[in-house]
Structure formats: structure tokens, C-alpha cells
Amino acid sequence: MRSVGFLAGAFASAIFLLAQSGRPAKEPLGLMPVIWPADNPYSIEKAELGRLLYFDTRLSADNTVSCATCHSPKFAFTDGAPVSTGIRGQKGGRSAPTVINRAYSLAQFWDGRAPTLEAQAVGPIANPIEMGMTHDAAVANLRKITGYRDLFAKAFGTQDFTIDHVAKAITTFERTILSGNAPYDKYKARNKKAMSPSQIRGMGVYLDKAKCDQCHEGINFTSNMYANLGVGSDKPNPDVGRFAVTKNEKDWGHFKTPTLREIQHTGPYMHDGSFKTLEEVVDFYDKGGTPNKNLDDRMKKLNLTAQDKTDLVAFLKALSGEGWQQIKAPEKFPQ
Numbered sequence: 001m002r003s004v005g006f007l008a009g010a011f012a013s014a015i016f017l018l019a020q021s022g023r024p025a026k027e028p029l030g031l032m033p034v035i036w037p038a039d040n041p042y043s044i045e046k047a048e049l050g051r052l053l054y055f056d057t058r059l060s061a062d063n064t065v066s067c068a069t070c071h072s073p074k075f076a077f078t079d080g081a082p083v084s085t086g087i088r089g090q091k092g093g094r095s096a097p098t099v100i101n102r103a104y105s106l107a108q109f110w111d112g113r114a115p116t117l118e119a120q121a122v123g124p125i126a127n128p129i130e131m132g133m134t135h136d137a138a139v140a141n142l143r144k145i146t147g148y149r150d151l152f153a154k155a156f157g158t159q160d161f162t163i164d165h166v167a168k169a170i171t172t173f174e175r176t177i178l179s180g181n182a183p184y185d186k187y188k189a190r191n192k193k194a195m196s197p198s199q200i201r202g203m204g205v206y207l208d209k210a211k212c213d214q215c216h217e218g219i220n221f222t223s224n225m226y227a228n229l230g231v232g233s234d235k236p237n238p239d240v241g242r243f244a245v246t247k248n249e250k251d252w253g254h255f256k257t258p259t260l261r262e263i264q265h266t267g268p269y270m271h272d273g274s275f276k277t278l279e280e281v282v283d284f285y286d287k288g289g290t291p292n293k294n295l296d297d298r299m300k301k302l303n304l305t306a307q308d309k310t311d312l313v314a315f316l317k318a319l320s321g322e323g324w325q326q327i328k329a330p331e332k333f334p335q
Contacts, residue, residue, distance in 0.1 A: 028180025028323045029189060031219055034103045036175070040118065040168045045155040050173030052151070053166060055329045058141060059125055061132035062087050067124070067170065070096040073327055076265035077177060082273025086130040093239060095273035098266045100324050101259055103175035104220045110255045110271045112226065113245045117174060118167040125163075135163040142166070147334025179261045182321030195318050202315025205308045210285065212260075214298050221260035221319065228253040229299060230290025231270045238292075239272065253294045262324070264317045278313045 024042055027033060036042050053059065054067045070084040071077045077099040079085075084092045094110050107113075108120035124130040125138050133141075139162060142148045152161040155169060184203075186194035195203070206212045215223050226242050233253050242251035255271045269275040275284065284290075286309065289299040304312070 024176055028178060028185075028321060030182065030185030030321070031101070031178060031180040032104070034175055034178075037116075037118075040172065042172060042175070043155065045151070046169050046172040047176055048173075049148075049151045049155045050169035050171065051327075052148075052330055052333060053170050054173055056333050058145075058333075059131055059133065059138055060087055061137075065131050067121075068329065070124070070130075071099045073324070073329070076100060076262045077324060078266045080267070082268050084130070086124075086127070087132045090129045092129055094271050095268065097258055098262060099174050099177050100179045100262050100266075101220050102177065105222070105259075106224045107256070111242045111245050112256055117171045118164075121167045121170040121174070122163055125166075139163055139166065145334050151334060177327060178323040179321040180323060182261070183318040184315075185321065187318070196314065198311045198314040199318040200315075201307075202311035202313070202318075205304065205312045206315050209304065209308060210302050210312065211298070212285075215257045216260050222257045224257065226251065226254040226256055227296045227298070228255075228292065228294040229270075229284075230292045230295050231255070231274060231284075232272050233290050233292035233295075241271070250294065253292060260316060261319050261321065264320045278316055279309065282309050282312055 024034070024047075034042075040046075057063050057066045057069070059066060065087050070079045072079055074080075079096050082095055084094075084096045086092065097110065102108075102117060105117070107115055108117060109123070114120035114123055122135060125133050126135055131138075142152075143159070143161070149159040152165060152169075153159050156165050158165075183194045183199065187200075215225070215227055217223055228241075230253070232238050238253065240252055242254040242256075243249065245251070263269075263278065267276060267278070269278070269281050275281050282304070285299075286302045286304045288301040289295055
């Protein structure tokens with residue numbers, strides 16, 4: 001049997017709290033060390049500042065929406081809704097992807113329009129449907145708060161911070177939101193009792209019958225690439241996906257392949273939140289997706305049995321791990 005990308009590394013399991021040594025605690029079993037950007041290295045001060053900013057609704061125009069509104073710990077850093085809700089109850093057009101293990105991803109958003117996590121972090125602030133602020137106004141509001149000026153000085157050495165400093169703080173925090181040490185990771189680390197018989201069979205379905213690892217590969221179960229599954233392509237005005245960014249017809253209807261880690265907890269599924277359950281997702285793949293002009297060549301009827309489907313869902317649940325559950329919202333914010 002082929003392995004999923006490559007064998008999980010033998011990293012020690014740990015509760016992922018920030019270490020007091022000036023470095024984050026070791027990544028949970030199954031993950032690689034986080035590679036911190038050269039222009040945004042980790043520091044305790046930045047991570048804590050980023051946590052405060054992430055949960056602070058004062059970054060929105062009406063003080064009602066924070067990053068955590070759409071990416072909440074309660075819902076495994078999503079919002080548990082088909083599409084997200086911004087200021088004044090406005091609805092977006094896509095489902096909020098999880099922040100978990102975002103440290104290992106490349107371009108951000110379903111269409112990959114943000115080349116870095118830093119670029120993504122400040123996008124919703126200026127989006128009129130989401131947080132509804134300008135970047136200048138958000139920074140100006142933060143500069144009025146003495147507590148934040150002091151925290152930015154500690155983290156960056158200046159009280160004259162910019163939106164770039166805001167982005168670096170938020171993403172430093174986000175890169176500590178990890179999931180590993182799942183039953184799958186323990187099983188790959190030679191604990192053969194870590195997964196149930198159904199989950200072990202499901203891994204075989206995943207690799208050999210459904211070939212899910214063609215797109216969902218490696219330690220984070222994603223290629224970080226784009227694919228057209230046909231989701232929503234039969235609607236009157238389908239979401240064009242990656243095409244909106246590249247203007248290349250070959251990218252019409254393509255969306256980024258998400259991580260499958262914590263997939264049990266991050267529904268509803270797909271870019272439009274159109275599937276409520278993993279069983280619905282498996283049925284969709286089993287039938288070969290929805291035909292359209294750009295349907296990915298890898299989307300074919302799978303002819304899975306009822307047992308195959310049950311086992312595959314069981315295996316997907318074996319990708320639920322540890323680390324992110326330790327992250328809590330601040331009890332109070334800078335004044």
C-alpha cells in the first residue's frame with residue numbers, strides 16, 4: 001500500500017502552547033517544523049499581540065466582527081456555516097476555510113488571490129462585506145488604544161505601526177494554530193492500535209480505490225493546488241473560482257484543495273458549503289463530480305460499495321488531532 005505523501009515524522013506529541021524560551025512548542029506528531037518567514041520570524045510578543053488582534057471586533061467598522069467571527073475555535077477555526085456573515089449581517093459567497101495548519105499552505109483564499117498568509121490576514125479588514133474598514137482607518141483606531149501602542153512597541157519596537165505590522169502579528173499567531181497527533185499519525189508511528197479496523201480499511205479506500213491522495217497528499221493532506229470538481233457549476237451563475245484571479249479559461253471553476261486535517265469538525269464542505277456531511281461529500285466524489293467544461297480529469301465514477309464509503313468516512317475522522325483546542329479567546333483586550 002502506498003503511503004499518504006510520506007510517512008509522518010517522529011515528532012513528539014505536545015500540547016501546543018507557546019513556550020517560554022522564545023520559540024513555539026514542538027509541533028505535534030505528524031507535522032513538519034513550521035518554516036517562519038524571514039521577514040516575520042516568531043516571537044512570543046508578536047504571537048500574543050496577534051491573538052488579541054485576531055479576536056478583537058474593534059478591527060471592524062461597527063465593532064461586531066473579528067477574524068474569529070468566521071474562524072472560531074468553537075468550530076475548529078471555521079464558522080460552521082455554508083457562507084460567512086460580515087458586518088450588518090451581510091453574507092459572503094464562500095465558506096470560511098479553517099485556519100488550522102495554515103502555516104503549511106501557500107497562496108490563500110479559495111481562489112488563491114493572496115500570495116501569502118500576511119496578505120490574506122488583512123484582506124477581510126478592508127472587504128466591505130466582511131469587516132468594512134479601510135486599512136488606514138483600522139490602524140488609526142488601534143493607535144488610539146494605549147494598550148495596543150505599548151504591545152506593538154514590545155513586538156516591533158515602534159508605536160508608529162502600520163497595517164503590515166498588524167498582518168505580521170496576526171499571522172504569527174495563526175501559524176501556531178496546528179493539528180497533529182491524530183490517530184492516523186500515531187498509526188504511522190507504529191502504534192497499530194491507534195486506528196480502528198474500519199479506519200484502516202478506509203485508508204486503503206482513500207489510497208487505492210478512490211485515490212484521494214492525488215490531491216490530498218502529504219502531511220497536511222493537500223497539494224496546495226487547484227481543481228475543478230464541478231461544485232456549483234450547474235447553478236445559473238456559478239462561481240468562476242481561480243479564473244477571477246488569472247483570467248485564464250483553464251482556471252474557470254477551479255478552487256484550492258483544502259486540508260483534510262480536522263475535516264470531521266470543519267463542515268459544511270466545499271467552497272460554497274453545499275454539503276452538510278462527509279457522507280454527502282463521499283457520495284459526490286463517488287459519482288464523479290458534476291460535469292462541466294473544465295471538470296478535472298481525475299474526477300471519475302468510483303463505484304464504491306456502502307462498506308467502502310463507511311470506512312472512508314471513518315478514515316477521514318482519523319485525521320482529527322490535537323493542538324488547536326488549547327487556543328482560547330482573550331478574557332480582556334487592550335484599553
